[in-house]
Amino acid sequence: MNLVLLGAPGAGKGTQAKYIAEYYHIPHISTGDIFRRHLSEGTPLGQQARTYMAEGKLVPDDITDAMVDERLRLPDAIRGFILDGFPRNVNQGTALEVMLADRERHLDAVIYINVPRDVLIERLVGRRVCPQCGATYHVRFDPPKVDGICNVCRSSLVQRPDDRLETVATRLSVYSEETAPLTAFYQERGNLLEIDGTKSVQSVYEAIIQRLGARHD
Numbered sequence: 001m002n003l004v005l006l007g008a009p010g011a012g013k014g015t016q017a018k019y020i021a022e023y024y025h026i027p028h029i030s031t032g033d034i035f036r037r038h039l040s041e042g043t044p045l046g047q048q049a050r051t052y053m054a055e056g057k058l059v060p061d062d063i064t065d066a067m068v069d070e071r072l073r074l075p076d077a078i079r080g081f082i083l084d085g086f087p088r089n090v091n092q093g094t095a096l097e098v099m100l101a102d103r104e105r106h107l108d109a110v111i112y113i114n115v116p117r118d119v120l121i122e123r124l125v126g127r128r129v130c131p132q133c134g135a136t137y138h139v140r141f142d143p144p145k146v147d148g149i150c151n152v153c154r155s156s157l158v159q160r161p162d163d164r165l166e167t168v169a170t171r172l173s174v175y176s177e178e179t180a181p182l183t184a185f186y187q188e189r190g191n192l193l194e195i196d197g198t199k200s201v202q203s204v205y206e207a208i209i210q211r212l213g214a215r216h217d
């Protein structure tokens, strides 16, 4: 199964991708996570991405496309993948088509998680992440058992720097201008599945699995 998850910042892409990846036994490939790993390891790629990410802007396409192309070459992606955060503009969508065509593959579906702006802002500003194991929480919707402490590894939770309100506004504008046109791009290709992302995590997950199953019956 070759899947793309589309949606605004805070739509729940990372949350859902984890479960979908487990269900289909495919790797969850998050460009945001890969960039953050490079940042924390201080690699040259991390240095290149740093300013764009801090300002809530997109990292240039040539850097991002090359990183995804390299990731899709790893053996675990041969039987499928779920891409979270890529493509993020029409140029990246076209680049992905070329990468897949080179491997004689195609996308099975593009899942578009639709969530209104006010809900997105609440989700982003309230998100807390574990810097150690990457687990994600929300102060209101999915709080940890002990305030500020990761359930999994007991590390102190932090707020992603780009989840501060001022950067969230830039990320949502960038999404409207650059990423939202991808819904029409994939609609034209007939593989867009729109999901109401305002329901509970479990309900959204069930809706995605049901729509993907119906498509492949």
Ligand code: AP5
Binding pocket: 007, 008, 009, 010, 011, 012, 013, 014, 015, 016, 031, 032, 033, 035, 052, 053, 054, 056, 057, 058, 059, 060, 064, 084, 085, 086, 087, 088, 092, 123, 124, 126, 127, 128, 136, 137, 138, 139, 141, 142, 162, 171, 197, 198, 199, 200, 201, 202, 204
């Ligand atoms: P990235 O890490 O991809 O961030 P994003 O797209 O902005 O997405 P988020 O991770 O913020 O949101 P999400 O949809 O995954 O939501 P989540 O599941 O965590 O990118 C970061 C940066 O990297 C970019 O700004 C850019 O600079 C760069 N970058 C990345 N990819 C790039 C690309 N292709 N090209 C160029 N640059 C790129 O959920 C959010 C919160 O809501 C959580 O707290 C969660 O617990 C909660 N929640 C989730 N679902 C529900 C629900 N159903 N009900 C209630 N709460 C929920």
